[in-house]
Amino acid sequence: MRQRNTQLKTYSNSDRKIDPVCGMNLSEYADVVEISHQEKKFYFCERACEERFKKNPDRFQKRPLIELADIWKTFNLGGVETKALAGLDLHIWEGDFVAIIGASGSGKSTALNILGFLDQPTSGNIFFNGKDVSKLSDDEKTEFRSKTFGFVFQQYNLIPWLTAYENVTLPLIFSGKKVEAKKIETSFQEIGLRERSTHRPFELSGGEQQRTALLRALANDPEIILGDEPTGNLDSETGNKILNMLIDLNKSRKKTLIIVTHDADIAEKADQVITFKDGHLVRDHQVRKKTYIRPFA
Numbered sequence: 156m157r158q159r160n161t162q163l164k165t166y167s168n169s170d171r172k173i174d175p176v177c178g179m180n181l182s183e184y185a186d187v188v189e190i191s192h193q194e195k196k197f198y199f200c201e202r203a204c205e206e207r208f209k210k211n212p213d214r215f216q217k218r219p220l221i222e223l224a225d226i227w228k229t230f231n232l233g234g235v236e237t238k239a240l241a242g243l244d245l246h247i248w249e250g251d252f253v254a255i256i257g258a259s260g261s262g263k264s265t266a267l268n269i270l271g272f273l274d275q276p277t278s279g280n281i282f283f284n285g286k287d288v289s290k291l292s293d294d295e296k297t298e299f300r301s302k303t304f305g306f307v308f309q310q311y312n313l314i315p316w317l318t319a320y321e322n323v324t325l326p327l328i329f330s331g332k333k334v335e336a337k338k339i340e341t342s343f344q345e346i347g348l349r350e351r352s353t354h355r356p357f358e359l360s361g362g363e364q365q366r367t368a369l370l371r372a373l374a375n376d377p378e379i380i381l382g383d384e385p386t387g388n389l390d391s392e393t394g395n396k397i398l399n400m401l402i403d404l405n406k407s408r409k410k411t412l413i414i415v416t417h418d419a420d421i422a423e424k425a426d427q428v429i430t431f432k433d434g435h436l437v438r439d440h441q442v443r444k445k446t447y448i449r450p451f452a
Protein backbone atom coordinates (compact mmCIF):
# COMPACT_ATOMS: atom_id res chain seq x y z
CA MET A 156 0.00 0.00 0.00
CA ARG A 157 1.34 3.39 -0.95
CA GLN A 158 1.74 5.83 1.90
CA ARG A 159 1.67 9.46 0.84
CA ASN A 160 3.64 12.13 2.55
CA THR A 161 1.01 14.69 3.50
CA GLN A 162 3.52 17.44 4.31
CA LEU A 163 3.78 20.21 1.75
CA LYS A 164 6.74 19.43 -0.46
CA THR A 165 8.78 21.58 -2.75
CA TYR A 166 9.63 20.53 -6.26
CA SER A 167 12.83 18.61 -6.66
CA ASN A 168 13.59 16.44 -9.65
CA SER A 169 16.33 14.40 -8.02
CA ASP A 170 14.26 11.84 -6.11
CA ARG A 171 11.35 11.66 -8.53
CA LYS A 172 10.59 8.74 -10.80
CA ILE A 173 8.17 10.22 -13.34
CA ASP A 174 6.09 8.33 -15.91
CA PRO A 175 7.06 10.28 -19.06
CA VAL A 176 3.62 9.84 -20.63
CA CYS A 177 1.03 10.74 -17.95
CA GLY A 178 3.52 12.46 -15.66
CA MET A 179 2.58 10.47 -12.59
CA ASN A 180 5.15 10.37 -9.81
CA LEU A 181 6.12 6.74 -9.25
CA SER A 182 8.82 7.36 -6.65
CA GLU A 183 6.83 5.73 -3.87
CA TYR A 184 5.86 2.61 -5.84
CA ALA A 185 7.94 -0.55 -5.80
CA ASP A 186 6.20 -2.32 -8.68
CA VAL A 187 6.43 -0.09 -11.75
CA VAL A 188 6.83 -1.06 -15.39
CA GLU A 189 10.45 -0.49 -16.35
CA ILE A 190 11.98 -0.52 -19.84
CA SER A 191 15.28 0.45 -21.43
CA HIS A 192 15.17 2.54 -24.57
CA GLN A 193 18.36 3.72 -26.29
CA GLU A 194 20.30 2.92 -23.11
CA LYS A 195 18.02 5.04 -20.95
CA LYS A 196 15.65 3.71 -18.31
CA PHE A 197 11.97 4.68 -18.35
CA TYR A 198 9.31 3.92 -15.77
CA PHE A 199 5.59 3.63 -16.37
CA CYS A 200 2.60 3.46 -14.06
CA GLU A 201 1.00 0.73 -16.15
CA ARG A 202 1.09 -0.95 -19.57
CA ALA A 203 -1.19 1.68 -21.15
CA CYS A 204 1.50 4.36 -20.74
CA GLU A 205 4.28 1.99 -21.78
CA GLU A 206 2.38 1.19 -24.98
CA ARG A 207 1.79 4.87 -25.78
CA PHE A 208 5.48 5.55 -25.23
CA LYS A 209 6.60 2.66 -27.44
CA LYS A 210 4.39 3.83 -30.31
CA ASN A 211 6.14 7.20 -30.33
CA PRO A 212 9.22 7.31 -28.07
CA ASP A 213 10.55 10.54 -29.61
CA ARG A 214 7.41 12.44 -28.71
CA PHE A 215 7.44 11.35 -25.08
CA GLN A 216 11.11 12.09 -24.53
CA LYS A 217 10.52 15.79 -25.14
CA ARG A 218 9.01 18.13 -22.56
CA PRO A 219 5.21 17.99 -22.52
CA LEU A 220 3.08 20.96 -23.51
CA ILE A 221 1.99 21.32 -19.88
CA GLU A 222 3.70 19.79 -16.89
CA LEU A 223 2.25 20.04 -13.40
CA ALA A 224 4.96 19.15 -10.89
CA ASP A 225 4.12 18.37 -7.28
CA ILE A 226 1.13 20.69 -7.12
CA TRP A 227 -0.59 21.18 -3.77
CA LYS A 228 -3.72 23.21 -3.19
CA THR A 229 -5.25 23.85 0.20
CA PHE A 230 -8.47 25.80 0.62
CA ASN A 231 -9.14 27.51 3.90
CA LEU A 232 -12.80 28.24 4.38
CA GLY A 233 -13.91 29.58 7.78
CA GLY A 234 -10.90 28.05 9.50
CA VAL A 235 -11.51 24.63 7.91
CA GLU A 236 -8.68 23.41 5.70
CA THR A 237 -9.38 21.21 2.67
CA LYS A 238 -6.55 19.64 0.75
CA ALA A 239 -7.95 19.67 -2.79
CA LEU A 240 -4.69 18.71 -4.51
CA ALA A 241 -2.01 16.70 -2.79
CA GLY A 242 1.18 16.30 -4.80
CA LEU A 243 -0.38 16.30 -8.27
CA ASP A 244 2.00 15.43 -11.11
CA LEU A 245 0.55 15.48 -14.60
CA HIS A 246 1.69 15.74 -18.22
CA ILE A 247 -0.46 17.08 -21.05
CA TRP A 248 0.79 16.45 -24.58
CA GLU A 249 0.23 18.88 -27.42
CA GLY A 250 -2.70 17.97 -29.63
CA ASP A 251 -4.09 15.33 -27.28
CA PHE A 252 -7.68 14.98 -26.23
CA VAL A 253 -7.40 14.28 -22.50
CA ALA A 254 -10.31 13.17 -20.33
CA ILE A 255 -10.00 13.71 -16.58
CA ILE A 256 -12.20 11.44 -14.51
CA GLY A 257 -12.54 10.57 -10.83
CA ALA A 258 -14.96 10.72 -7.92
CA SER A 259 -16.66 13.91 -6.81
CA GLY A 260 -14.29 15.95 -4.65
CA SER A 261 -11.15 14.28 -6.04
CA GLY A 262 -9.74 17.64 -7.23
CA LYS A 263 -10.56 17.60 -10.96
CA SER A 264 -12.01 21.12 -11.19
CA THR A 265 -9.30 22.50 -8.92
CA ALA A 266 -6.66 20.97 -11.20
CA LEU A 267 -8.34 22.32 -14.34
CA ASN A 268 -8.54 25.82 -12.83
CA ILE A 269 -4.84 25.68 -11.97
CA LEU A 270 -3.97 24.32 -15.43
CA GLY A 271 -5.79 27.28 -17.00
CA PHE A 272 -4.39 29.91 -14.60
CA LEU A 273 -7.80 30.64 -13.13
CA ASP A 274 -6.38 29.72 -9.74
CA GLN A 275 -2.95 29.48 -8.13
CA PRO A 276 -1.51 26.41 -6.44
CA THR A 277 -0.45 26.59 -2.79
CA SER A 278 2.86 25.11 -3.91
CA GLY A 279 4.36 23.33 -6.89
CA ASN A 280 5.49 24.24 -10.39
CA ILE A 281 3.80 24.57 -13.75
CA PHE A 282 5.86 24.24 -16.90
CA PHE A 283 4.60 25.22 -20.30
CA ASN A 284 6.73 23.92 -23.17
CA GLY A 285 9.44 23.39 -20.55
CA LYS A 286 9.31 26.96 -19.24
CA ASP A 287 8.40 27.51 -15.58
CA VAL A 288 5.34 29.74 -15.79
CA SER A 289 4.49 29.61 -12.08
CA LYS A 290 6.87 32.53 -11.58
CA LEU A 291 5.09 34.91 -13.98
CA SER A 292 3.63 38.12 -12.52
CA ASP A 293 -0.17 38.40 -12.18
CA ASP A 294 -0.39 40.59 -15.31
CA GLU A 295 1.74 38.17 -17.31
CA LYS A 296 -0.44 35.27 -16.14
CA THR A 297 -3.62 37.08 -17.19
CA GLU A 298 -2.19 37.77 -20.64
CA PHE A 299 -0.92 34.21 -20.98
CA ARG A 300 -4.32 32.83 -19.93
CA SER A 301 -6.34 34.88 -22.38
CA LYS A 302 -3.96 34.06 -25.25
CA THR A 303 -3.63 30.37 -24.55
CA PHE A 304 -6.84 28.95 -23.06
CA GLY A 305 -10.51 28.78 -23.94
CA PHE A 306 -12.86 27.67 -21.16
CA VAL A 307 -16.17 25.86 -21.37
CA PHE A 308 -18.00 25.22 -18.10
CA GLN A 309 -20.99 23.12 -17.12
CA GLN A 310 -22.92 26.27 -16.10
CA TYR A 311 -22.01 28.10 -19.36
CA ASN A 312 -21.03 31.21 -17.30
CA LEU A 313 -22.38 33.70 -19.83
CA ILE A 314 -22.92 37.29 -18.66
CA PRO A 315 -26.73 37.48 -18.31
CA TRP A 316 -27.20 41.14 -19.31
CA LEU A 317 -25.12 40.87 -22.50
CA THR A 318 -26.32 39.42 -25.80
CA ALA A 319 -24.81 36.20 -27.14
CA TYR A 320 -22.78 38.29 -29.61
CA GLU A 321 -21.49 40.60 -26.87
CA ASN A 322 -20.55 37.61 -24.71
CA VAL A 323 -18.47 36.21 -27.56
CA THR A 324 -16.65 39.51 -28.07
CA LEU A 325 -15.60 39.78 -24.40
CA PRO A 326 -12.31 37.85 -24.65
CA LEU A 327 -11.32 40.04 -27.62
CA ILE A 328 -12.11 43.23 -25.73
CA PHE A 329 -10.22 42.03 -22.64
CA SER A 330 -7.15 41.19 -24.68
CA GLY A 331 -7.30 44.48 -26.61
CA LYS A 332 -7.98 42.81 -29.97
CA LYS A 333 -10.11 44.14 -32.77
CA VAL A 334 -13.70 42.88 -32.84
CA GLU A 335 -14.32 41.75 -36.42
CA ALA A 336 -18.12 41.75 -36.64
CA LYS A 337 -18.26 39.83 -39.93
CA LYS A 338 -16.06 37.04 -38.62
CA ILE A 339 -18.11 36.68 -35.44
CA GLU A 340 -21.37 36.67 -37.34
CA THR A 341 -19.99 33.92 -39.60
CA SER A 342 -19.01 31.89 -36.54
CA PHE A 343 -22.58 32.20 -35.20
CA GLN A 344 -23.87 31.03 -38.54
CA GLU A 345 -21.48 28.07 -38.67
CA ILE A 346 -22.53 26.89 -35.23
CA GLY A 347 -26.23 27.17 -36.15
CA LEU A 348 -26.99 30.29 -34.11
CA ARG A 349 -27.36 32.95 -36.80
CA GLU A 350 -30.76 34.03 -35.52
CA ARG A 351 -29.72 33.95 -31.88
CA SER A 352 -26.73 36.28 -31.67
CA THR A 353 -28.83 39.22 -30.43
CA HIS A 354 -30.52 37.17 -27.70
CA ARG A 355 -29.58 37.28 -24.04
CA PRO A 356 -28.66 34.02 -22.29
CA PHE A 357 -32.08 33.59 -20.60
CA GLU A 358 -33.68 33.60 -24.05
CA LEU A 359 -31.50 30.69 -25.19
CA SER A 360 -31.78 26.94 -24.58
CA GLY A 361 -29.00 25.13 -22.68
CA GLY A 362 -27.49 23.86 -25.93
CA GLU A 363 -27.60 27.32 -27.49
CA GLN A 364 -25.96 28.83 -24.41
CA GLN A 365 -23.22 26.20 -24.49
CA ARG A 366 -22.62 26.80 -28.21
CA THR A 367 -22.34 30.52 -27.43
CA ALA A 368 -19.90 29.68 -24.62
CA LEU A 369 -17.95 27.59 -27.14
CA LEU A 370 -17.72 30.54 -29.54
CA ARG A 371 -16.56 32.73 -26.64
CA ALA A 372 -13.93 30.11 -25.74
CA LEU A 373 -12.70 30.17 -29.35
CA ALA A 374 -12.78 33.95 -29.85
CA ASN A 375 -9.07 34.34 -29.13
CA ASP A 376 -8.18 31.24 -31.17
CA PRO A 377 -6.63 29.55 -28.10
CA GLU A 378 -4.19 26.69 -28.33
CA ILE A 379 -5.88 24.77 -25.51
CA ILE A 380 -9.54 24.22 -24.71
CA LEU A 381 -10.47 23.35 -21.13
CA GLY A 382 -13.92 21.94 -20.42
CA ASP A 383 -15.29 21.30 -16.95
CA GLU A 384 -18.19 18.89 -17.54
CA PRO A 385 -19.18 20.90 -20.62
CA THR A 386 -22.06 18.58 -21.47
CA GLY A 387 -23.12 17.96 -17.85
CA ASN A 388 -26.25 20.15 -18.01
CA LEU A 389 -27.39 19.10 -21.46
CA ASP A 390 -29.62 16.29 -22.69
CA SER A 391 -27.66 13.49 -24.30
CA GLU A 392 -28.38 14.49 -27.92
CA THR A 393 -27.39 18.15 -27.41
CA GLY A 394 -24.47 17.07 -25.24
CA ASN A 395 -23.24 14.80 -28.03
CA LYS A 396 -23.40 17.63 -30.55
CA ILE A 397 -21.32 19.90 -28.30
CA LEU A 398 -18.89 17.07 -27.63
CA ASN A 399 -18.50 16.38 -31.35
CA MET A 400 -17.79 20.06 -31.93
CA LEU A 401 -15.09 19.96 -29.26
CA ILE A 402 -13.58 16.77 -30.68
CA ASP A 403 -13.63 18.28 -34.16
CA LEU A 404 -11.64 21.27 -32.85
CA ASN A 405 -9.13 18.78 -31.50
CA LYS A 406 -8.95 16.64 -34.63
CA SER A 407 -9.21 19.17 -37.45
CA ARG A 408 -7.90 22.34 -35.81
CA LYS A 409 -5.30 20.57 -33.66
CA LYS A 410 -6.42 22.19 -30.42
CA THR A 411 -5.31 20.43 -27.26
CA LEU A 412 -8.53 19.45 -25.52
CA ILE A 413 -8.82 18.72 -21.80
CA ILE A 414 -12.22 17.73 -20.50
CA VAL A 415 -13.26 16.90 -16.94
CA THR A 416 -16.13 14.47 -17.19
CA HIS A 417 -18.23 11.91 -15.36
CA ASP A 418 -19.36 10.50 -18.69
CA ALA A 419 -17.66 7.25 -19.68
CA ASP A 420 -18.77 7.72 -23.31
CA ILE A 421 -16.77 10.96 -23.50
CA ALA A 422 -13.74 9.48 -21.76
CA GLU A 423 -13.80 6.54 -24.18
CA LYS A 424 -13.15 8.88 -27.12
CA ALA A 425 -10.06 10.47 -25.52
CA ASP A 426 -6.41 9.85 -26.46
CA GLN A 427 -5.50 9.82 -22.77
CA VAL A 428 -7.67 9.14 -19.74
CA ILE A 429 -6.40 10.51 -16.43
CA THR A 430 -7.94 9.28 -13.18
CA PHE A 431 -7.90 11.43 -10.05
CA LYS A 432 -8.23 10.26 -6.48
CA ASP A 433 -7.69 12.33 -3.34
CA GLY A 434 -6.05 15.20 -5.21
CA HIS A 435 -3.56 13.31 -7.33
CA LEU A 436 -3.32 10.74 -10.13
CA VAL A 437 -3.85 7.04 -9.58
CA ARG A 438 -2.55 4.21 -11.71
CA ASP A 439 -5.65 3.82 -13.80
CA HIS A 440 -6.14 4.92 -17.39
CA GLN A 441 -9.09 2.67 -18.08
CA VAL A 442 -12.65 3.76 -18.77
CA ARG A 443 -15.12 1.65 -16.83
CA LYS A 444 -18.70 2.49 -17.70
CA LYS A 445 -20.19 1.48 -14.36
CA THR A 446 -17.61 3.23 -12.19
CA TYR A 447 -18.23 6.72 -13.48
CA ILE A 448 -21.97 7.01 -13.21
CA ARG A 449 -22.47 9.95 -10.90
CA PRO A 450 -24.20 8.88 -7.69
CA PHE A 451 -25.63 12.35 -6.92
CA ALA A 452 -26.55 13.43 -10.44
Ligand SMILES: Nc1ncnc2c1ncn2[C@@H]1O[C@H](COP(=O)(O)OP(=O)(O)OP(=O)(O)O)[C@@H](O)[C@H]1O
Binds near residue numbers: 237259265
Ligand atom coordinates in the same frame (compact mmCIF):
# COMPACT_ATOMS: atom_id res chain seq x y z
N1 LIG B 1 -13.20 27.43 -3.28
C1 LIG B 1 -13.15 26.39 -2.44
N2 LIG B 1 -13.15 26.58 -1.10
C2 LIG B 1 -13.09 25.53 -0.25
N3 LIG B 1 -13.01 24.25 -0.62
C3 LIG B 1 -13.01 23.99 -1.94
C4 LIG B 1 -13.09 25.04 -2.92
N4 LIG B 1 -13.07 24.49 -4.15
C5 LIG B 1 -12.99 23.16 -3.97
N5 LIG B 1 -12.96 22.85 -2.64
C6 LIG B 1 -12.84 21.51 -2.06
O1 LIG B 1 -11.72 20.87 -2.66
C7 LIG B 1 -12.01 19.50 -2.95
C8 LIG B 1 -11.85 19.25 -4.44
O2 LIG B 1 -12.85 19.97 -5.12
P1 LIG B 1 -13.04 19.94 -6.70
O3 LIG B 1 -14.10 20.92 -7.02
O4 LIG B 1 -11.72 20.13 -7.36
O5 LIG B 1 -13.52 18.44 -6.94
P2 LIG B 1 -14.08 17.75 -8.28
O6 LIG B 1 -13.26 16.52 -8.49
O7 LIG B 1 -14.13 18.73 -9.38
O8 LIG B 1 -15.54 17.32 -7.82
P3 LIG B 1 -16.92 17.26 -8.70
O9 LIG B 1 -16.80 16.01 -9.55
O10 LIG B 1 -17.99 17.13 -7.68
O11 LIG B 1 -17.02 18.51 -9.51
C9 LIG B 1 -13.44 19.25 -2.42
O12 LIG B 1 -13.34 18.69 -1.14
C10 LIG B 1 -14.03 20.63 -2.38
O13 LIG B 1 -15.02 20.72 -1.39
Ligand SMILES: [Mg+2]
Binds near residue numbers: 264265383
Ligand atom coordinates in the same frame (compact mmCIF):
# COMPACT_ATOMS: atom_id res chain seq x y z
MG1 LIG C 1 -15.71 19.62 -10.45
